[in-house]
Amino acid sequence: MGRSSFTPPFLRNSNSLPTERAGSNLLIKLLSSVFYLGYSKFLPGTLASLAAFFTYIFFIRGNTAAHLASVLIITNLGFLITAKAEELFKSKDAREIVIDDFNGMLAGLLFLPYSLSFGLLGFILFRIMDGLKPYPICKIDKLKGGMGVMGDDLMAGLLVNIILQLLSRLIQTH
DSSP states (O other), X not given: OOOOOOOOGGGTTOOSOHHXXXXXXXXXXXXXXXXXXXXXXXXXXXXXXXHHHXXXXXXXXXXXHHHHHHHHHHHHHHHHHHHHHHHHHTSTTOTTOOHHHHHHHHHHTTTSOOOHHHHHHHHHHHHHHHHHOOTTHHHHHTSOHHHHHHHHHHHHHHHHHHHHHHHHHHHHHO
């Protein structure tokens, strides 16, 4: 009897061991879902935005360097993993992928005076922008892969940030 030519699926076209691939997929799911918030049946994007709000209030606490570093790291990480996360979840911008909501919310509060009021207003405005997707957010949302997943929320965060920057300056002049 000859040798079987059967090769297990996890070894086909791969140099990694099955546990490495499974571990990598688990890490991508963990990070893209913001530690499984994305698995919530109740508004996962809103929960991730709320987690970003609490991160801003309780951990960043007005530390601009930490805030900027967080946004830059999460942005880069998000662009790296969201296309693979879409494959794992078998859906474009799957509801489980909420790293974009978390990051967009943090970006919306960047370089603003630290305050609970700005944080809450930023949260509300970000959820409105992310839900309504006004121009140019709607155009970015249609892009494929990480660019569409991360890009629309970054743009929503940028628009929120512009509104809050103007509001901050208006308050300072009065």
